[in-house]
Amino acid sequence: MNKQTTLIIGASSAIAKALAAQVIADPDAELVLVSRDVSYYQSAEFEHAKLVRVSDYQEAEIGLAVARIQRATESDIARVFICHGVLHNDNCQPEKRLEDFSAASFTEIVSANTITPMLWLKSLMPILTGRQKCKVVVFSARVGSIADNAIGGWYSYRASKAAMNMLLKSAAVELARRAKNIKLISFHPGTTDTPLSKPFQRSVPDGKLFTSEFVAEQLLSIVADTPVDGTASFLDWQGKTIPW
Numbered sequence: 001m002n003k004q005t006t007l008i009i010g011a012s013s014a015i016a017k018a019l020a021a022q023v024i025a026d027p028d029a030e031l032v033l034v035s036r037d038v039s040y041y042q043s044a045e046f047e048h049a050k051l052v053r054v055s056d057y058q059e060a061e062i063g064l065a066v067a068r069i070q071r072a073t074e075s076d077i078a079r080v081f082i083c084h085g086v087l088h089n090d091n092c093q094p095e096k097r098l099e100d101f102s103a104a105s106f107t108e109i110v111s112a113n114t115i116t117p118m119l120w121l122k123s124l125m126p127i128l129t130g131r132q133k134c135k136v137v138v139f140s141a142r143v144g145s146i147a148d149n150a151i152g153g154w155y156s157y158r159a160s161k162a163a164m165n166m167l168l169k170s171a172a173v174e175l176a177r178r179a180k181n182i183k184l185i186s187f188h189p190g191t192t193d194t195p196l197s198k199p200f201q202r203s204v205p206d207g208k209l210f211t212s213e214f215v216a217e218q219l220l221s222i223v224a225d226t227p228v229d230g231t232a233s234f235l236d237w238q239g240k241t242i243p244w
């Protein structure tokens with residue numbers, strides 16, 4: 001079988017690390033990892049992976065990183081995982097009520113969760129378009145589903161993921177004309193034990209807090225089973241469709 005490259009962007013994410021470990025275990029896999037912090041990957045386990053460190057996710061830096069990815073890649077890119085996601089940080093907390101909404105934190109969350117993945121999609125297009133089937137997974141969240149929003153709250157995070165979903169739907173319409181080899185998947189991992197969910201894990205029912213390893217295994221099998229069909233899919237960790 002021909003070698004194929006997997007590209008993981010935002011590789012310091014806990015789920016990204018589990019994905020990378022499962023990909024690198026396949027001796028035929030080629031792996032390129034992009035992050036602001038690649039220190040986790042400087043171990044014997046990842047000695048064959050190509051590391052691309054970025055200083056930030058401004059458009060110019062993403063453009064330079066894509067050139068480095070192209071130079072580091074020896075086979076066609078068949079899978080891309082774009083893992084960025086911020087729910088809380090030193091400046092932002094998910095809103096419980098309207099009064100918590102702030103322009104500054106909304107801007108920061110949308111920048112990380114929506115603009116950055118979209119800039120990657122735009123900048124990678126020239127190197128993904130071709131004959132090789134390529135599946136691009138952008139990490140989303142069920143709370144980004146407008147149809148499924150029964151409990152409200154988390155205004156900025158929800159809106160950032162809903163906006164990302166809309167961008168993917170629009171991009172899929174364009175790619176069905178321009179780049180039929182590319183499949184876009186918006187993926188909800190389920191509540192997973194990572195720094196992102198840590199402060200919110202108390203309310204998770206027993207058995208519903210997943211390990212990153214479990215989610216990575218599910219995702220790799222979902223990606224393998226999802227056909228390239230000219231549409232965007234919004235899928236959960238079971239491979240079930242989520243309403244947009």
Ligand SMILES: NC(=O)c1ccc[n+]([C@@H]2O[C@H](COP(=O)([O-])OP(=O)(O)OC[C@H]3O[C@@H](n4cnc5c(N)ncnc54)[C@H](OP(=O)(O)O)[C@@H]3O)[C@@H](O)[C@H]2O)c1
Binds near residue numbers: 011035057189
């Ligand atoms: N964990 C859950 O329960 C859960 C549930 C639903 C959806 N998700 C989604 O799953 C994805 C992965 O989540 P995780 O739990 O593995 O997250 P995590 O461990 O907290 O990782 C954070 C990720 O966000 C990136 N990031 C952080 N600050 C950023 C900024 N200012 N600009 C751009 N990127 C930034 C990091 O990139 P670097 O590598 O450069 O640091 C890293 O990829 C996210 O999209 C998240 O929204 C997670």
